[in-house]
Amino acid sequence: MxxxxxxxxxxxxxxxxxxxxxxxxxxxxxxxxxxxxxxxxxxxxxxxxxxxxxxxHARGAEVLSALFPRFGDELVDAGAVRADVGSDHLVRFPTGWAPRDHLGLSVLSATRxxxxxxxxxxxxxxxxxxxxxxxxxxxxxxxxxxxxxxxxxxxxxxxxxxxxxxxxxxxxxxxxxxxxxxxxxxxxxxMIVNGHTTCTSRLYHLTEDLELDWKTARELTQAPRTRRGGTVSEVDGRHWFVSLSGADGDAAPDDEDGFAEYAATLQCQDIAEIVKTASPASAIHRSGTLRSRWxxxxxxxxxxxxxxxxxxxxxxxxxxxxxxxxxxxxxxxxxxxxxxxxxxxxxxxxxxxxxxxxxxxxxxxxTTADLGWGDRKPPLRTRLRQWYARRLTQAIPGSTRVYRAYVRVTQMADRPVKLLAPAVLWRVLSGSRLRATGR
Missing domain, CATH: 3.50.50.60 (FAD/NAD(P)-binding domain)
Known part of the structure; x- marks a missing residue:
């Protein structure tokens, strides 16, 4: 011993x-x-x-920096891309584009x-x-x-x-x-919750002459109607990572033509442009029947x-x-x-x-998001959270304040209760849009 x-x-x-x-x-x-x-x-x-x-996420990056001093700088030296979650991210919700203002939350984009x-x-x-x-x-x-x-x-x-x-x-x-x-x-x-989602991904070589004003572009799915989404991030210095998601039985094909056609159906056409014009750096990989298990x-x-x-x-x-x-x-x-x-x-x-x-x-x-795709009626508490999440996404395109609160919670920098702060709650429940986004 x-x-x-x-x-x-x-x-x-x-x-x-x-x-x-x-x-x-x-x-x-x-x-x-x-x-x-x-x-x-x-x-x-x-x-x-x-x-x-x-x-x-930003909270995870904080933990790594505490355990490994200068870890962020070392990851950047290895090719990771540093980006502000607000100004450097282009995000499309089913209800419209999120504001692009600087939020002061920095994240690093790199491959696993x-x-x-x-x-x-x-x-x-x-x-x-x-x-x-x-x-x-x-x-x-x-x-x-x-x-x-x-x-x-x-x-x-x-x-x-x-x-x-x-x-x-x-x-x-x-x-x-x-x-x-x-x-x-x-x-x-x-505890097991079937997410009813699939993820299909491919790595591409960075195209130098393609001018873009973002480092990550993302389009989100949302139950019960928006079944298709996607993400593209600049990673490891010289690559883009494209991932197409599908929900409720929808899935991006894992062949080249089908992958491109699926990307073209998204509102965020920057994703489709990269798939169409950039040179592949990997095969297409698909994971299906994604679920959560505790x-x-x-x-x-x-x-x-x-x-x-x-x-x-x-x-x-x-x-x-x-x-x-x-x-x-x-x-x-x-x-x-x-x-x-x-x-x-x-x-x-x-x-x-x-x-x-x-x-x-x-x-x-x-699980609140994933249960929206299920056949069974979720508990009342879950349905209330789903209702509030839908109202939240309706308010995001017109309110930097609401989007800032949303991002800080999804980045695990703040607890979800921050989404119920009076200033956020008023905008969500009233449906107020204090300003329109430019895209």
Whole structure:
């Protein structure tokens, strides 16, 4: 048995951030990863969603900057594009164009590959952190209600490692529920909401002579009528990432002609122009039946000591809404905070309950939108939130104040209650449009 040792399952975004946090509290931190990780590793089987755009919201960027000083500058050096969410983003709602005023919220646009590679480089510089790749974890080691390590295989040979604390950051493919069942620990059924959406994406080479006044252009879907949407962002310095979304059975084709024809049906014609004129830099990738899933580990009273779970292993939200990385960052911020005063190996439910509180805010936002596409009538509280969201989008094209509040909430910089502030509430409920946008 080792002492003062932590083990993290998964070397993705959440696992790397968890390792960085644990490095301050544990003498030895080891990250085990199923995929092989070479210096030039790009797309890997463990992160299929890397073929689609990833949004790191303003709140998530703050967490990363706190954990990794100058992280934003390093990401920019690697090709990320910095943009103001207001003036540099062109956003089309079903009700019209959003205002383009400077909002003072800066975000970075980069591929998942670049973000992970930059974080992994920083984490591996820590003297007490190491990564062991090629490990297929098959279960947990345990002793009298305490998780003591993991077992599995590496290069077709048995693999065993022990630790005082095991953190599951293995993502939406986590096998933690059956692993716990093997120990006699049974979890409640997960909450699942089918988003009824698909995402079809392609990377393009940047066209130098195409003059655009934005860095990200986006068109949003909205139940029950606006089924098609899309996003294009300048990423990694020399590329555009185009993603076309469809809801309620609609989906962009994954062939070249169909992809272009689908883009041409959007109101934001800048997206179609890029698809039509830019040179492809990747194949077309489509993900369908996107859904949200929440494992309610915070409700497991006999949760074993020595075990934590975070990121998509706890809650994987419909990626069309772009909350995944920011939510994982917030989980690690909670981990960092609680480790200052608690031995979480002995008090794991303290952390799982903090994670649940973080998940709840994003869960309500995402599922309120997605339940609008379902066949079943949602609960009254959900219907009221959907009604208010529709009124909100009606007010946004004519009010910078309403749009500013909306952006700060969607960027997780403010809590949703800010959308009920008197000045915002009046404009939403009265339908007032104080000024028209220019586009």
């Amino acid at each position: 080792y002492s003062d040792r932590a083990l993290v399952i998964g070397a993705g975004f959440a696992g790397l951030l968890a390792a960085r946090v644990l490095s301050e509290s544990y003498g030895d931190v080891v990250v085990v990863e199923r995929d092989r990780l070479a210096a030039d590793t790009r797309y890997r089987s463990g992160v299929p969603q890397a073929h689609h755009p990833h949004a790191l 590959v670049t973000i992970e590679r930059t974080i992994r480089r920083r984490v591996l510089k820590l003297p007490n952190v190491s990564i062991v790749d090629g490990v297929a974890v098959e279960g947990l080691l345990h002793d009298r209600g305490t998780v003591t390590g993991v077992h599995g295989t590496r290069d077709d040979r048995p693999f065993t490692d022990y630790a005082d604390l095991v953190v599951d950051a293995s993502g939406h493919g986590s096998k933690l529920v059956p692993w716990l069942a093997e120990q006699g620990v049974h979890c409640p059924a997960p 494992n309610r580990y915070h409700q497991v009273q006999d949760w074993p000591r020595g075990l934590l779970a975070l990121g998509d292993a706890v809650a994987s939200l419909n990626p069309v809404h772009g909350h995944g990385m920011t939510l994982a960052a917030l989980h690690c911020a909670e981990l960092h905070h609680l480790l200052q005063g608690h031995d979480l190996a002995k008090e794991p439910l303290l952390f799982q309950r903090a994670v649940a509180r973080t998940v709840q805010v994003a869960w309500k936002e995402v």
